Amino acid sequence: MTEQVQALDFRVSGVDFTHSNGEVSGVRIRFNATDPLGEINASGRVAATMQEYLANPGLNALAGLAKEKFIERLLGEEQGAE
DSSP: OOHHHHHHHHEEEEEEEEETEEEEEEEEEEEEEOOOOOOOOOEEEEEEEEHHHHSOOOOHHHHHHHHHHHHHTTOOOOOOOO
């Protein structure tokens, strides 16, 4: 299954910041994913920490982070910030 998921093309469609006590407490990355044949489409959002967001500047890096978090979630390895 991981090979098929690795083949998905991820694109960031937006970034939302969550706030707590007047400070940014987390990040939600919205994404769209398609398979190489363009027959399967998925969209959703994954949670990330502010540190992860800052360590992945740019849309391509954020798409990679979203893909990583998506795969972790599918494999039951979720460690993310909610």
